[in-house]
Amino acid sequence: MRLDKFLKVSRLIKRRTVANDACDGERIVVNGRQAKASYQVKVGDVIEIAFGQRTMKVEVLDVAEHVRKDDAATLYREIL
Template identity: 90%
Template sequence: MRLDKYLKVSRLIKRRTIANDACDAARITVNGRAAKASYQVKVGDVIEIAFGQRTMKVEVLDVAEHVLKNDAAGLYREIE
């Protein structure tokens, strides 16, 4: 699954276009490297998202095309 779509489905970022813009601005890294929106997310990847001064670091636990709002948090595990 594409990184921008994963960020939307997992509800880490509200909209896919915003996730795409964040990737273009190099605010998202996967496994320590800046990632494009087209990066294929795999289980075990570590994604870092820079929200202004705050940085969120998560590990991908599952990749699913569609999940319910209540189950979205089960796709990742927050680190630190």
């Protein structure tokens, strides 16, 4: 699954276009490297998202095309 779509489905970022802009703005890092929106997300990838002054780091646990809102958090695990 594409990175921008994963960010939307997992509800880490609200809209796919915003996720795409974040990738273009180099605010998304996957496994220590800048990632494009077309990057294919795999289980075990570590994604870092820069939200202004705060950075969120998550590990991908599952990749699914469609997930209910209540189950979106099961796709990743936040790393402190």
